[in-house]
Amino acid sequence: MEYFLQQLINGLTLGAIYGLIAIGYTMVYGIVGMINFAHGEIYMIGAFIAVIAFAILGPLGGGGVVVALLVVLLVSMLLTAVYGWTLERLAYRPLRGSPRLAALISAIGMSIFLQNYVQLAQGARTKAMQPVITGGIEVMKGETFTVTLSYVQIMIMVLTLALMAGFWTVIARTPLGRAQRACEQDRAMAALLGVDVDRTISLTFVIGAALAAVAGTMVVLYYGVIDFFIGFLAGIKAFTAAVLGGIGSIPGAMLGGLLIGLIEAFWSGYFSIEYKDVAAFSILVLVLIFRPSGLLGRPEVEKV
Amino acid sequence: MTGAPLLHVEHLTMRFGGLVAVDNLSFEAREAAITAVIGPNGAGKTTVFNCLTGFYPPTVGRLTLTRGGEAGFQLERMEGHRIAREAGIARTFQNIRLFPQMSVLENLMVAQHAELMRASVFSVAGLLGLPGYRAAARGAIDRARLWLDRIGLTERADDDAGNLPYGDQRRLEIARAMCARPALLCLDEPAAGLNARETAGLNALLLEIRETERIGILLIEHDMSVVMGISDHIVVLDYGRKIAEGKPAAMRDNPDVIRAYLGQEHGEAPPC
The missing domain is CATH 3.40.50.300 (P-loop containing nucleotide triphosphate hydrolases)
Known part of the structure; x- marks a missing residue:
């Protein structure tokens, strides 16, 4: 029981991170109909910016942990958002209107480019960071096993929940969100009603990148080690999460993220840690075979 | 005349x-x-x-x-x-092009996007609920209501546009175009x-x-x-x-x- 609870906590934490990345995939797919395979790299860049920001802030000191965290988070979100914007502007916008395959290949190209760019700029070795937040709460004490909920885990879950709520408000309540939903359904018509489609798409990439930057910063705090390659696996898993939840559906992305996180945590906890990626990707295969529109996705109706 | x-x-x-x-x-x-x-x-x-x-x-x-x-x-x-x-210039189409998965009211709100976006300063003011944005949002809703009344669809304001009967969709498309002033x-x-x-x-x-x-x-x-x-x-x-x-x-x-x-x-x- 204690062991189960611990895996549940670990899984939810991991799932929150996947969910934040998955939203970027699903939002971009919804509005431009392409899979942005460079999104994992955007997350990786967010993590690197966070490490660099910590390294700069560390010696400056002062203000305490909370202020430092907030500053790092904001810096990472801001700079990563610039990367997201630039990515769309350089690699995808010129290809708008060309076949989808062109944009997809461009995305894979950008993914490889960004990996190599970070490898050259930051070196190929793993970057490790001292834990910033330590300690936790003992939730339950068994005879052999103690369930702990670390402060980092609490922070990840609370922050993710808050971001989700804020993000949901943007989509459901603000003109920007309305324009995004309108562009999803009929881009040309939205333009005819005075919606600046290019700007709406740019802002979608900016929001997606900012959420990925939060995920990157969380991972730095949670694991304390990153390298230039982390975006690949995390990206593909978040993509799996987006497909599982139903690509294009935002609550689906969050749900899919949580499920993938839980599956991974329980699989590593009860079966074998070596095969945890196999478990996650088997889900992708199964979903694609048995429920291609995902858990919360709408089945695509081909219009004649 | x-x-x-x-x-x-x-x-x-x-x-x-x-x-x-x-x-x-x-x-x-x-x-x-x-x-x-x-x-x-x-x-x-x-x-x-x-x-x-x-x-x-x-x-x-x-x-x-x-x-x-x-x-x-x-x-x-x-x-x-x-x-x-x-x-x-606003237009409607031979084959109706509403946003089928948005509500009737929201279809009319999208048409007023440019004004609302300006008032909401890229959603920031909208999220914070600043008075300037609230006034603009209220104005937009009033305008949408006016047109809903004129086309007789006030009662269906919250239904998805795609679920309306064909003739209502045609009228809604005209109302939406009119909401763009x-x-x-x-x-x-x-x-x-x-x-x-x-x-x-x-x-x-x-x-x-x-x-x-x-x-x-x-x-x-x-x-x-x-x-x-x-x-x-x-x-x-x-x-x-x-x-x-x-x-x-x-x-x-x-x-x-x-x-x-x-x-x-x-x-x-x-x-x-």
Whole structure:
């Protein structure tokens, strides 16, 4: 029981991170109909910016942990958002209107480019960071096993929940969100009603990148080690999460993220840690075979 | 009754490869007037609309929109969303293009996006609920309500637009175009698929828009009860060229028009 609870906590934490990345995939797919395979790299860049920001802030000191965290988070979100914007502007916008395959290949190209760019700029070795937040709460004490909920885990879950709520408000309540939903359904018509489609798409990439930057910063705090390659696996898993939840559906992305996180945590906890990626990707295969529109996705109706 | 000149189309030509869809077309539309563009299928009517709304850049020609004595907008040089926002042209489609998975009210709100976006400062003010944004949002909702009342869909404001009956969708599309506060409303076959009663309702709605809003209406239509019933001026196209133009009564008896519609020299009047 204690062991189960611990895996549940670990899984939810991991799932929150996947969910934040998955939203970027699903939002971009919804509005431009392409899979942005460079999104994992955007997350990786967010993590690197966070490490660099910590390294700069560390010696400056002062203000305490909370202020430092907030500053790092904001810096990472801001700079990563610039990367997201630039990515769309350089690699995808010129290809708008060309076949989808062109944009997809461009995305894979950008993914490889960004990996190599970070490898050259930051070196190929793993970057490790001292834990910033330590300690936790003992939730339950068994005879052999103690369930702990670390402060980092609490922070990840609370922050993710808050971001989700804020993000949901943007989509459901603000003109920007309305324009995004309108562009999803009929881009040309939205333009005819005075919606600046290019700007709406740019802002979608900016929001997606900012959420990925939060995920990157969380991972730095949670694991304390990153390298230039982390975006690949995390990206593909978040993509799996987006497909599982139903690509294009935002609550689906969050749900899919949580499920993938839980599956991974329980699989590593009860079966074998070596095969945890196999478990996650088997889900992708199964979903694609048995429920291609995902858990919360709408089945695509081909219009004649 | 009709107002100042609003839209000038001069020497508009649109070629697709070897096909000349619109050939050296010139005409004028006025404020507070309904100008109908008619002609057999394939005459290039929808292409004219597509040029006006920025879907295609015209091969040759000048499209000038003049609002109330201001400097004119050169539509052929503007992007689609700027034509809608700055020049003030709104349109509807032959095959209805509502946002089917958004509510009726939200469809009308999207049409007021530019104003709301400005008021919300990229959503920041909107999220914080600042008073300036709240006032703008309330204004937008009031305007949407007004049009819902006019088309009689107030009770279905929260239903998905895609679930409305066909005739209601047609009217909603017109209401949505009107929420964008256009100077010129372009309607592409608004009566297609409507029954006689709905068509009569459409006529009344268009006449009401002309009288209360005093905007120009450009109308493509095959249903002669609409064209002859409400238009102030008719432009007749055939194979991309203007073959006649004038008052409805004059067009009804024009031999060129009759020939284009019926393909013979001395036939009956066009179906009306």
